[in-house]
Amino acid sequence: AQSVTQPDIHITVSEGASLELRCNYSYGATPYLFWYVQSPGQGLQLLLKYFSGDTLVQGIKGFEAEFKRSQSSFNLRKPSVHWSDAAEYFCAVAINQAGTALIFGKGTTLSVSS
Template identity: 90%
Template sequence: AQSVTQPDIHITVSEGASLELRCNYSYGATPYLFWYVQSPGQGLQLLLKYFSGDTLVQGIKGFEAEFKRSQSSFNLRKPSVHWNDAAEYFCAVGVNNAGNMLTFGGGTRLMVKP
């Protein structure tokens, strides 16, 4: 069965510092991969997705993620974090042909220090 692991439950970074959120997946076929962000009291917003092609994908709000098949990873990065990036981040893998049946990781809560 498919699974998604986000090893870091909480991360704190200083504003302006770089960020990397880890995501590892287990899935028998070529995965569709997603990162979502959830601000307090809000639903989830799609940051970026990987379906095929270039393994480095660009998303909204200055985020990017790199698919590494050899490591079964899809880590999320941002070169300079802003205070309003504080939120919870979820990695997900799409497990059907359309890539829209998602299995989510447990989430990483990001806190940003001024």
């Protein structure tokens, strides 16, 4: 069955340090992959998405993600974290060709220390 795993429930990073959030998916066909961010009390906002082509995808707010088919991973990275990046991050995979249904990971909460 299709699934998305985010192995880290909670991560704390110092402000200015680099960040990597892990995401592994299980899906037989070519995946459509997304990263969303949810700030406290807010809905989800799309950070970036991958469908095909270049495996390194740039998103908003200085985030990027790399698709690695051999590892079934789509890890999110940022070179220098800001305090405003503290939020919950969700990885998701579209599980049908129409892209109408997404399976979400359980999320990773990012805390930023000063």
